[in-house]
Amino acid sequence: MARLNPNAVADPPVSVPPQPMNTPSVRRARGARRATAAGIGWLFVAPALVVYAIFVLHPLLLTFQYSMYKWDGIGPSTWVGFNNYTELFRDPDLFGSILNAFKLIIFFSFIPVTLGLLIASTIRRIAQSRLALVARTVLFLPQVIPLVAAGITWSWLLASPGVINQALSAIGLGDLTRAWLGDFSTALPAVGVIGAWVLVGLCTLLLLAGMTKIEPALYEAARLDGAGPVREFFSITVPSLRQEIGVCVTVTVIAALASFDIVYVSTQGGPGNATMVPGLEIFYLAFTQREVGTASALAVVLMVLVLLCVLPIQRFTRDGTR
Amino acid sequence: MIVARREAMTGRVLLVLLMLITVVPFISLFVTALHPSGTYPSGLSWPSHPHWGNFADAFRAANMGELILSSTFIVLGVVPISLLLGTMAGFAFGHLRMPGHRFGFLLFVLGLTLPFEGIITPLYYQVRDMGLLNTRWAIILPLIGLFMPFAVLWMRAHFVNMPDDLSEAARIDGANVWQLFWRVHVPLAKPAISSLGILLFLWTWNQFLLAIVLVDDPAKRTMAGALGAFQGQWGTDIPLLCAGSLLILAPTLIIFLIFQRRFVAALLQGSIKG
Numbered sequence: 001m002a003r004l005n006p007n008a009v010a011d012p013p014v015s016v017p018p019q020p021m022n023t024p025s026v027r028r029a030r031g032a033r034r035a036t037a038a039g040i041g042w043l044f045v046a047p048a049l050v051v052y053a054i055f056v057l058h059p060l061l062l063t064f065q066y067s068m069y070k071w072d073g074i075g076p077s078t079w080v081g082f083n084n085y086t087e088l089f090r091d092p093d094l095f096g097s098i099l100n101a102f103k104l105i106i107f108f109s110f111i112p113v114t115l116g117l118l119i120a121s122t123i124r125r126i127a128q129s130r131l132a133l134v135a136r137t138v139l140f141l142p143q144v145i146p147l148v149a150a151g152i153t154w155s156w157l158l159a160s161p162g163v164i165n166q167a168l169s170a171i172g173l174g175d176l177t178r179a180w181l182g183d184f185s186t187a188l189p190a191v192g193v194i195g196a197w198v199l200v201g202l203c204t205l206l207l208l209a210g211m212t213k214i215e216p217a218l219y220e221a222a223r224l225d226g227a228g229p230v231r232e233f234f235s236i237t238v239p240s241l242r243q244e245i246g247v248c249v250t251v252t253v254i255a256a257l258a259s260f261d262i263v264y265v266s267t268q269g270g271p272g273n274a275t276m277v278p279g280l281e282i283f284y285l286a287f288t289q290r291e292v293g294t295a296s297a298l299a300v301v302l303m304v305l306v307l308l309c310v311l312p313i314q315r316f317t318r319d320g321t322r
Numbered sequence: 323m324i325v326a327r328r329e330a331m332t333g334r335v336l337l338v339l340l341m342l343i344t345v346v347p348f349i350s351l352f353v354t355a356l357h358p359s360g361t362y363p364s365g366l367s368w369p370s371h372p373h374w375g376n377f378a379d380a381f382r383a384a385n386m387g388e389l390i391l392s393s394t395f396i397v398l399g400v401v402p403i404s405l406l407l408g409t410m411a412g413f414a415f416g417h418l419r420m421p422g423h424r425f426g427f428l429l430f431v432l433g434l435t436l437p438f439e440g441i442i443t444p445l446y447y448q449v450r451d452m453g454l455l456n457t458r459w460a461i462i463l464p465l466i467g468l469f470m471p472f473a474v475l476w477m478r479a480h481f482v483n484m485p486d487d488l489s490e491a492a493r494i495d496g497a498n499v500w501q502l503f504w505r506v507h508v509p510l511a512k513p514a515i516s517s518l519g520i521l522l523f524l525w526t527w528n529q530f531l532l533a534i535v536l537v538d539d540p541a542k543r544t545m546a547g548a549l550g551a552f553q554g555q556w557g558t559d560i561p562l563l564c565a566g567s568l569l570i571l572a573p574t575l576i577i578f579l580i581f582q583r584r585f586v587a588a589l590l591q592g593s594i595k596g
Contacts, residue, residue, distance in 0.1 A: 037418065037420055037499075038420040038421050038422070039420075040418065040420070040499045041414045041418040041419070041420025041423065042414070042420060042422070042426075044410045044411060044413055044414035044418065044499075044503070045410070045411045045414045045415070045426055047406075047407045047410065047411075048407040048408060048410065048411035048430075048470050048473075048474060049411070049426070049429075051407060051463070051466050051467045051470060052429075052430065052433065052467050052470040052471070054463075054467060055445070055448075055463060055464040055466070055467025055468065056433050056436070056441065056464075056467045056468055056470070056471075057429075057433075058444075058448070059441035059443075059444035059445045059448055060433075060436070060440070060441050060444075062441075062444035062447075062448070063440060063441055063443065063444050066443065066444060073447070119336055119337070119340060122329065122332055122333045122336050123333040123334075123336060123337050124333075125329055125330050125333060126330050126333045126334060126337070131334060131337060131338075132337065134341075135337050135340070135341055136586055137579070137582050137586065138341045138344055138345060139340065139341065139344055140578070140582075140585065140586055140589060141344060141345070141348070141575070141578075142344060143589055144524065144574050144575060144578040144585070145528075145571040145574060145575065146527070146528040146530065146545065146546035146549060146570075146571060146574070147528065147530065147546070148528075148530050148546045148549045148550055148553075149546070149549060149567050149570065149571040150347075152549070152553055152563065152567050153347040153348070153350070153351050153564075153567065154347060156350065156351070156354065156560065156563075156564065157346075157347055157350055161362055161363070162350075163346065163350050163366050166366065197343070197344070197347070200340070201340070201344055202589070204340070205586070205590060206590060209590055229329070250435075254435055254437070257437070258437030258438070258439060260438075260439060260530070260531055261530045261531070261546070264530075264534075264550070265550060265553055278439070279437065279439040279531075282439045282442065282443065283439070283442070283531075283535070286442070286443040286446070287446070287535065292443055295443050296443055296444070299439060299440045299441070299442075299443060300440075302437060302439060302440055303436060303437065303440040306435050306436075306437055307435065310435050
């Protein structure tokens with residue numbers, strides 16, 4: 001990628017010697033100096049750009065290329081145009097995986113952000129207390145451990161002899177107990193709960209950090225005007241946190257659409273295809289079923305969907321800050 | 323005043339509840355790990371004879387010593403190089419602002435929201451053609467590339483806020499651009515660099531997808547990738563699996579608890595900037 005700018009290679013990273021100020025060639029010298037500066041600038045970027053180009057941009061372009069072919073990864077490939085894409089929308093299993101990713105947004109994004117908002121606004125007043133400091137550490141634990149570990153832990157909690165069922169029986173809801181991840185109707189929400197557990201702490205702390213920046217006078221004024229906690233929440237807290245909410249939604253929506261680790265260890269996409277998500281489907285298609293073309297088409301769709309979801313959120317938050 | 327106190331009270335209760343929900347899975351993991359291996363202990367119950375030996379068994383079964391070494395090697399390959407390359411590029415985009423810097427920066431921003439699954443298929447064939455499959459380089463090199471958008475964005479955000487006067491002063495003293503970067507700006511950027519380092523360490527150590535696709539031998543993977551293999555092998559022996567999982571997530575947990583302040587700050591900033 002360094003060849004983007006031929007000067008970058010030609011110019012050595014040496015200092016520009018001080019130019020005599022009053023010679024006629026001062027203009028030319030300045031021009032040369034600017035060119036050298038540009039060269040040096042690009043030299044600083046070059047190593048990062050090279051690695052990025054080889055291991056991200058190049059495979060990115062290849063994904064588009066592969067998506068136009070039918071290929072088993074070994075033999076010759078045949079050009080099929082957009083057939084792989086139409087297959088994505090015609091095959092209910094493939095399309096179902098995309099739908100599942102959107103259903104996961106409810107659990108990965110909507111629940112953590114809503115809960116985070118409610119919790120953060122309740123604990124706003126005790127944000128500086130010792131308890132809150134301890135909570136900062138504890139709530140971050142799910143962010144620190146590998147998602148795979150979260151998946152394994154929760155598959156055990158949600159299993160028939162697990163803690164969830166034990167708790168349900170204890171409060172007299174024994175009828176509800178089941179193998180949550182093995183039941184067609186509850187598997188996807190159960191996977192969602194794992195994601196919500198991972199993300200709710202992060203959202204709470206991010207929003208709390210944002211709330212400490214809100215002028216306390218605003219709240220006092222609202223109280224004097226007779227606003228209750230609910231009114232306060234919708235008129236002051238939510239509008240002031242536009243940027244933080246945007247960040248939470250962006251991070252969690254990407255986590256939902258691109259989920260892989262948790263599903264891989266907890267259900268492997270099953271039962272049936274009940275919890276199949278695009279990330280996992282790409283993995284199976286490319287490396288087990290050897291349908292590289294279809295896998296790549298799904299990869300392209302996934303990347304486009306992420307962009308389509310993230311860009312409007314970014315715009316929404318930017319408007320608020322300017 | 324009464325209202326405020328009642329609110330503080332509900333806040334406290336809610337916070338404790340949330341912390342409990344966060345911690346219960348870890349407790350369940352721990353308690354289950356103490357049951358006799360091969361049994362199906364139900365729910366949260368303290369075993370009559372805690373089998374502490376399960377941890378030793380899991381340590382051996384998971385080949386923990388080798389795993390820690392492997393993960394450390396991968397982290398040492400990824401993090402310092404990513405920091406150096408990201409800082410250099412961030413410096414150029416944020417401070418030198420040479421012609422074309424906007425376009426160059428945009429190219430990196432493009433990769434910011436990229437799900438790794440999006441490029442994993444071609445990456446596999448590319449790494450295979452380079453002859454790196456099943457080596458640790460298969461994880462190290464692509465990860466450096468994949469971390470570049472975030473690292474560059476992060477460091478640019480730091481350098482954009484550095485005053486230009488600083489560089490002017492150094493230039494007058496006769497420093498060239500590299501000296502300006504290495505002697506003046508890098509030392510000042512240390513907090514930003516170390517926070518970035520923490521995030522990259524975490525993301526490398528916990529990397530799963532690249533590990534299971536590009537490296538077959540669990541002993542050459544990251545910790546998270548090895549955990550996947552461990553589950554496949556010992557998935558039916560629940561106590562052993564729980565013990566192994568705890569061991570595998572222990573290193574990050576310990577490092578997190580030691581550096582928790584930095585971690586929390588880095589993670590909060592990380593999400594804002596990302």
